[in-house]
Amino acid sequence: MPVDPLPVLQSTFGFPGFRGVQADVVHRVLAGENTLAVMPTGAGKSLCYQLPSVALEGTCVVVSPLIALMHDQLRAASAIGIRAATLTSVDIDQMETIKRFRRGELDLLYVAPERASGGAFRDLLSQAKLALFAIDEAHCVSEWGHDFRPDYRLLRPLLDHFPDVPRLALTATADEHTRADILDQLGIPREGMIVAGFDRPNIQYRISPKDNTTRQITDLIAETPGAGIVYVQSRAGTEKMAEALAKTGRPTRAYHAGLDPHVRARNQADFVASEDMVICATVAFGMGIDKPDVRFVAHAGLPKSIEAYYQETGRAGRDGDPAVAHMFWGAEDFAKARQRIGEVEPARQAGERTRLTALGALVETPGCRRRILLKHFGDDAPENCGNCDNCLNPPAAIDATEVARKFLSAVFRTGQSFGIGYIEQVLTGVSSERSLMNGHEALGVFGIAPSAEEQALIKPVARALLLRDALRANDFGGLEFGPGARAILKENETVSLIVPPKRERRTRGRGSSAGTAANPTGDPLFEALRARRRTLAAEASVPPYVIFHDSVLRDMATIRPSTLRALGEISGIGARKLEAYGEAFLEVIREG
Missing domain, CATH: 1.10.10.10 (Winged helix-like DNA-binding domain superfamily/Winged helix DNA-binding domain)
Structure with a gap:
């Protein structure tokens, strides 16, 4: 008899119902069918394997590309009562994790593709019951993808060795060619593909020619409260930008591969835990970050491709609240990109030129940015999205x-x-x-x-x-x-x-609604709830969003529940979190 996922959704995750295509994906997984889910960032991809990991007997093995991403997801899963562990090179409890797996005490086991593709790991998996293989960031399997990882192409023998274990591939960033390659490489039938669409309606897309980029990004920070990411094209540039932006009064950090590993890890941890930090980083930063409350992403130069741009901007607003993605570009960026194309192997040059042309169309259009972005991924889109710079303030030509x-x-x-x-x-x-x-x-x-x-x-x-x-x-x-x-x-x-129409220089609290949804009405109870969340997060050594998202706190401030039962009816509050934090937040509500 098929497992009913709704009780698990409500008790473990605290959600009254599924969003978008989540139900379709989860029902396929519970029925044992191999599936590719293409879902935009923020659409709840992780729930599509976390819920089956609780509902099914056995362990769900999650293949994920970065250690930092695994640890972020481990914190979030553990906070709602899912028995999870990571098996990575930096974990000091590897032997204990292996024992827990063998005893059937893990719902989720996160591993990197390098480990997953090895014979020793396959032998380990033979020693316990498996519920599911989940391949996260599945576009990494495709040479057509923008973030190809060769070890992903070595996963097929592992999957085929356990033919009765369903496989679920997940990605937010894959055009039609890449999707076909993922299906082929991971042995998933075409009818097993579910595409949710690529639109992120809460992100406001803006693109501007460079004109003193540091000043332009300083203006963006001034008008956009909350945490933000600034992508800079060189290592030295990240440090220079972080130093310049620190003058705004916001906490800033730099992140690039050349930093001392301890400094890099500390800067990343500080950013994840902060509610208002700006991190200036190379593109090495981000895939491993599961931070939902990033209010803006700025590009201080041209991204590698539309696929890379979509993924990098997708790190903003994962919690569904308004966010801004602002790219600053110069002609020299295109010139350098063309030079780099000349340096790659001839077989890839045509594809790289096509990608650059697509970026040029996005930058140059007088029409809707979102329309061009979505059409690139094969989505239909209206002529006017109402939430990009060109739709909000149509430029003259x-x-x-x-x-x-x-x-x-x-x-x-x-x-x-x-x-x-x-x-x-x-x-x-x-x-x-x-x-x-x-x-x-x-x-x-x-x-x-x-x-x-x-x-x-x-x-x-x-x-x-x-x-x-x-x-x-x-x-x-x-x-x-x-x-x-x-x-x-x-x-x-x-x-x-x-x-482009002239934009008035705005200061914090005056202009754009984008990125200001945390406390739109200035409710003092909401701020008191945030303060309690910060205290609880510090005590638990987790980022504040792991306790509750801003949207949950806003609902608390609006509904003002007076009992644990009423608090538990708010979306996003599952049984584990209600038990752990309910009384602490009710105390704040009573005092407010």
Whole structure:
């Protein structure tokens, strides 16, 4: 007789019902069917294997790519009464974990793919009953994915060795090609794929050209309370950015692979435990973070691909509250990306160019950002999402084709060996020793952009030409024609520039509603509940969100339950947490 998951959902997790496709995924798993679940971050992927681990006899083995992610999930599972353990290289209790597994005392066992693919681990699994294999971050199995991990491709023999144990692959980030590869690599039938869609409606997407990036991110921090991640493209850049942003008064940390491992671990732990810290990090940071209350993610440069952008921005607002994802880009980012494409093996270059073109379309569009993002993953999307910069404040578009042709002509006439600044001087007729020595003042392009209107467009036009691959930067910083130049010069292709509306500089508490949902009405009871949560979290040595999410505290402040039974009816409060923390929060409510 099939197991009814609802009693477990209500008693262990404290939820009255499933969200989205969770029910479909859980019912397939409980029926013993192999499944691929493609669900956006924040949609509750972990519940899809945590619930069966409680409902079914045996242990659910979870393959996860990063130790930090496993430990985050271990804390969250243990807090609601799930018997869980990790078996990683940094765990000092490995022998005890193995004994617990053999005795059937574990609901969940988290391991890395490197361990899972080994023969010794397969032998260990043969010594106890297994309920499920869950392969988290399953896009790592695909060479088409943006975060390929070779050890993931070695998992199939382990799965096939236990043919009666169902397998569940989970990912938030996989386009159609990657999804097909995951199914093939993990032996899951096509009818076993459940795609929930990719939309994260609570995230407000913003994209801006760089214009003093540090100041721009400082403004973002000023208007967005709560924890945030700033992705920086170099290790040195993370430390420099963290030092600059510390002047805002917010606690900041740097994170990159070059830090001392103890410092790196401490900085990550401080961020996870904080309610308002900003961490400046390379892209090495994030996949291992299961922190739900990140209020903003900023990119101080171009991400690797739309898939990477989606995953990195998806670390904001996992709790469902409003959040901001703001990318700051420059033409030099696209130029460097094209140079990197030239350095990869030829077989991958076409795919990398396609990814970069897709990023360019996202950056350059005057229309809805979310629409482009969702269409990339095969989702239908409305013309206007109402929650991206272009939909909230539609930009103007101006025809800059004539200036673009003048710029390309100047690049060509000067020998395709000078940078943007010099080409601008030639176009505007600024005489210099360099232009005299090169004889460029005699050229027909010298001074052909005399008006202030044209001169104001020169730098944005150069940026647009680099983005479109009509221009490329050579090894010496000079500009040369790219494959897109001819269509603009000879084939009447137009060049439109997006003129974003001016945004008023906002300060905390004044402007955007994005990222301010923690206490939207300024309720003092909510703040008192948060204070009690911080105390309990410190005593238990866990991040505050492991106790309860902000949304649960808001419900407490609104409903003001007076009994444990009434408190237990609030969504997100399961039996274990009610027993552990119920009286402490009721005390605050009574005093409020």
